[in-house]
Amino acid sequence: MELARGHVLVCGGTGCTSSGSAKIIEEFENCLKDKGLENEIKVVQTGCFGLCALGPIVIVYPEGAFYSMVKPEDVSEIVEEHLLKGRIVKRLLYQETVVDEDNVKSLNEVDFYKKQQRIALVNCGVINPESIDEYIAFGGYTALGKVLTEMKPQEVIDEIKESGLRGRGGGGFPTGLKWQFTANSQGDKKYVACNADEGDPGAFMDRSILEGDPHSLIEAMAIAAYAVGADQGYVYIRAEYPIAVNRLRIAIDQAKEYGLLGENIFESGFNFDLDIRLGAGAFVCGEETALMTSIEGHRGEPRPRPPFPAVKGLFGKPTLLNNVETYANITAIINNGAEWFKQIGTEKSKGTKVFAVGGKIKNTGLVEIPMGTTLREIVYEIGGGIPGGKKFKAAQTGGPSGGCIPADLIDTPIDYDSLISIGSMMGSGGLIVMDEDTCMVDIAKFFLEFTVDESCGKCAPCRIGTKRLLEILEKITSGKGTLEDIDKLEELCYSIKNAALCGLGQTAPNPILSTLRYFRDEYIAHVVDKKCPAGVCKALLSYVIDPDKCKGCSLCAKKCPVGAIEGVVKNPFTIDTNKCIKCGVCMESCKFGAISKK
Amino acid sequence: MAEIKAPAFKDTAEQSAKLQEVIAKFKGTEGALIPVLHEAQSIYGYLPYEVQKAISEGLDVPMAEIYGVVSFYTQFSIYPKGTYNVAVCLGTACYVKGSGDIIDKIKEKLGIEVGQCTDDGRFSLEATRCIGACGLAPVLTVNDDVYGRLTVDDVDDILSKYMD
Structure with a gap:
C-alpha cells in the first residue's frame, strides 16, 4: 500500500451525509488534484465521529485538526493553507479544540470525548468502512482467527459468560447465557441472527456501527456461529438505513472474497455464510419472535414464548439473536479477555453503553460511556448542557418502551438495574433531553401515538388498550379531562402491562406511568386548572397582550386572520379569546415582545 | 386514512421484464416474499394490485398473504407517491x-x-x-x-x- 503524507478523514455517517459531506469529499479530491497533491494526501470517508451536531466533520492527520461545519467553499482554503502550506485554518476548527494561537488540543481532551470510552465504536470515524484491509490493519479478524484455531466452542461461551456482557438491545439479558442455551439445543441446523431493526425513534447507534465498522459485526457473528454450532446467519436491518445496508453488503462481499465467510474458514473446517434481510418499517419487528417471522417472509407478528428462539427460532430451528451493539463488543472481549472487560462498568452492568443523545442539548450525537456514568455527566459535561440557558427538566430513555428521568434524579448512575428501579429502562440507548418548554403529557401522547400506529393488532390488550390510552390523553391535552380520567388512565396502563402478548405491548404504557410518577402535577394542571404549564398543548393556551409593553402599533391586529385583536392606535390592544384561533401569528409579528401565551 | 385517488396502472415491457427477473432470482428461497416486494417497489415506485398479482403467480403465494404483508409494513405502498x-x-x-x-x-x-x-x-x-x-x-x-x-x-x- 502506498503511504501518504497526510490523511483527510471526512465523516460519511448519515448525520454528516445529510449535511452534505459527500460534496465535501468530492471538493477535496478536486482541489487536491488541482494542486498536484492527490498522491501525497489521502481522502478517507469514515463512519460516524459522534458529534453529529457539528457536521459535516473533517479531521486532518497527522495534526489531528478537527474542522467542524465545513462547507464546500471552505475546502479550497483547507487545501491551500493546511495541506499545502502547513498552516491550520483556525476559523474552521471546532472551537473547543483551540488552546491558543499555535496549539490545538487532541480530541481526547475535549469535553465531549474526554469521558467516553470506545469499545463498540472503536473503529467508527477512524477507518474506512468500505475497506477490509483497513479493518484488518486495526486488528480485525484476529479474534475470529484465535477462536477458530485455539478455542473450543464451549471456551468461547465461557469467556463471554465470564465477561458479564448483557444484551444491548434493551432487555439486558446475559449474552453468554443466551449463547449457552442455543448451543445446548439439539438440532441439525441452527442460525445466528442480528437485530439491526433499530426502531426506537431517536436512537441510531446500531446504524452508526453498521456504517462505520461493518466488519466488526460480521466477525462477531462468525464467532457466535462457531460457539453455538450454526452455519448460516441473517442480519435483519431497516430499509430506512440505505448507507448502512450498502456498506454491510460491501463488507460481506469483501469477507467472502478473503475467505473470512464461506467454507472452511481459516482451514478450520468451520463454514459460515451471512445474508441480509431488509425490514420494511414495522417497529414490532424489533421484538425477537416478530423479527424472525418477518425474516421468514410473513407479517411481523410476535408469538408467545416459550418456546424461546434458542429452542425454536427461525424456520423452526434453534436460533441465536443478538443486537448490533452486543455483537460489536464481542471481538474486544475475545482479544482482550473477559477480565479486562469486567473491570469496566458497575457490579451488574459491565462494559460500556452507546447513547444517542438528542433533543434539547448542545452536543447532539453519539457517545459511548462506561456503565455507571451519571446522567449529569452525560448532559452537562459530555453534552455541553442545555442551549439558551433553559432548565433541564427530564431525560427520556428507552424510547416508546421506556420512561423519564426527572431533574432530581440526575445523579443516578446509568446501568440496567438503576434505570429499571426508577421506572425507566436502558432500551437500545436513545437519550432525549427535555427542557422546561417540553410538556410531559404531550410527550406521553407522542409515544402513545407511536405505539398505536405500530401495534401489530394480534392481541387485544395492545390493539385496543393503547388506542383507549391515547384517547384519554387526547381528552386531557384538549382541556376536557377530569381527575377521574387520570385514575382510569393509570388503571388501564397496568391492565395492558399484565395482559399484552409481547414486549411492545407490555411496555407501551411505560411513558405514561413514568410521567405520572414524576410529573403528576402537570397532568393535574391540565385537568383541574385547564393549563399547560410548558405552553405546548394548543387547546389550553391563550394569547395575551401585556398592556405595559404594547405600543399600540396595530401590526398584530392587521396580521390576525380572524380579526380577534382590537384597539385604538397608540393605546394597548386586546385579544378576544373567544374569536382567537391560537395560530400565534400575532406573537410572531409583535416587535416589542408584548404578546405571550399562557 | 383519507381516500386516495390513484391513477390507472401503467406498465412498461422493461418494468415487467425486470420484475420477472427478480421473481426468478428469489423463487424457491425461504422467506423470499419481502425481498421481492422491496425490489418490485423500487421498479414501480409502488405496489398496485397488478404487481401483487404478478408476484402471487410468480412465487406461487396466495394473493391474500401478499396483501397481508404489503398492508402490514409501512414501507410498502399501494398508492403512487408524488414526483x-x-x-x-x-x-x-x-x-x-x-x-x-x-x-x-x-x-x-x-x-x-x-x-x-x-x-x-x-x-x-x-x-x-x-x-x-x-x-x-x-x-x-x-x-x-x-x-x-x-x-x-x-x-x-x-x-x-x-x-x-
Missing part, C-alpha cells in the same frame, strides 16, 4: 425540537394530509419515523435531499425549490 415525496421526521428528537409544527405548516401549504398526494401529482406528504439524523433535528427529506436544523420559516423556501 416529490416530502417526508418529515417525527422521531422523538425531531418532535421535541418542533417537527410537529413543521408538518402542520406543510399540510397547510400543500393543502394535503399525511399519506396524500396533491392533485397535480407533484407533492406527496409522509410522516416518517426516525431517519437517524437526530443531530440535525428537526429534519425533513424531499426525495433524496435532506434538510436539517429547520424552523417553520424554512418551509416556504424548501417547497418553492420544487414548485416549477
